Amino acid sequence: MAIVLMGSNLAYIGSKVSELVTRVFLSVKVAEIYESQFIDRRLVDDRRRQLRAKEVAVVLRRMSGSDIVLGLVDYDAYVPGLNFVFGIALPSLKVAVVFLARLRTPSHRLFTMRVFKEVLHELGHVFxxxxxxxxxxxxxxxxxxxxxxxxSMFFCKHCAKKLAMKGLEINRKYIME
Ligand SMILES: [Zn+2]
Ligand SMILES: [Zn+2]
Known part of the structure; x- marks a missing residue:
């Protein structure tokens, strides 16, 4: 997996997410973390002042040849038909993106928890x-x-079983009782 960070000062949350992903999905390795300080303006819908989520996912996917790409993008985003999205996954391309803007809150701990949940959620779709x-x-x-x-940050037994059937082993600490 490659993690792509888009926005400033994301190195810390990027490293925490990298630890999380390898802790939860036992067979996944994070091979590289890319940092891009800038939001690509061509991906912003000027009228809505939001990123076009699907296009962002496609662009981030092209930035790495890794098996899976996970993006953390510090901006708000939408898909047609929805006012906003916290994240997007394109399972066929093996790419997931989490948009951080709406998850932000003064409590760093709460922010991190929100990011973790959305990362696991979108990667769940990818898987x-x-x-x-x-x-x-x-x-x-x-x-x-x-x-x-x-x-919670956990997969229910049902979802964990589905992942196991796809050959994806999950840390038992991340499966609901
Ligand atoms: Zn979802
Ligand atoms: Zn479930």
């Missing part, structure tokens, strides 16, 4: 999971930061 009806499962769909805060 073939759909949204999950179990309320606290990390694959539950979140429409607001309140909902992000309410769910």
């Amino acid at each position: 073939g999971l759909d949204h999950c009806a179990v309320p606290r499962c990390v694959m539950n769909f979140s429409n607001s930061v309140i909902e992000v805060d309410l769910k």
Whole structure:
């Protein structure tokens, strides 16, 4: 996996996310972390002042030949039909992106938790999971930061089993009781 950071001062959260990903997904290795200080203005919808999420995912995917690309982008984003998205995953391209702007809060700890949940959620999609009806499962769909805060960082047994069937082993500490 490659992690691509877009925005300033993301090195710390990037390293924390890298640790998280290798801690949770036992067979995944983070081979490289790229940093780009600048948001690519061509990807911004000027009228909405938001990034076009899908285009960002495609552009980040092209930045690395790694098996999976995970982007952390410090800007707000949308897809047509939705006011905003916290993240996007394109499983066919093996790319996931989490947009940090709406997850920010004065508490660094809470911000990190939100980023962790959204990273695991979007990577879950990359690994073939759909949204999950179990309320606290990390694959539950979140429409607001309140909902992000309410769910856990863990995969329910159902989702963990689906991942295992795809050959993806998860750290048992990240599977709900
Ligand atoms: Zn989702
Ligand atoms: Zn689940």
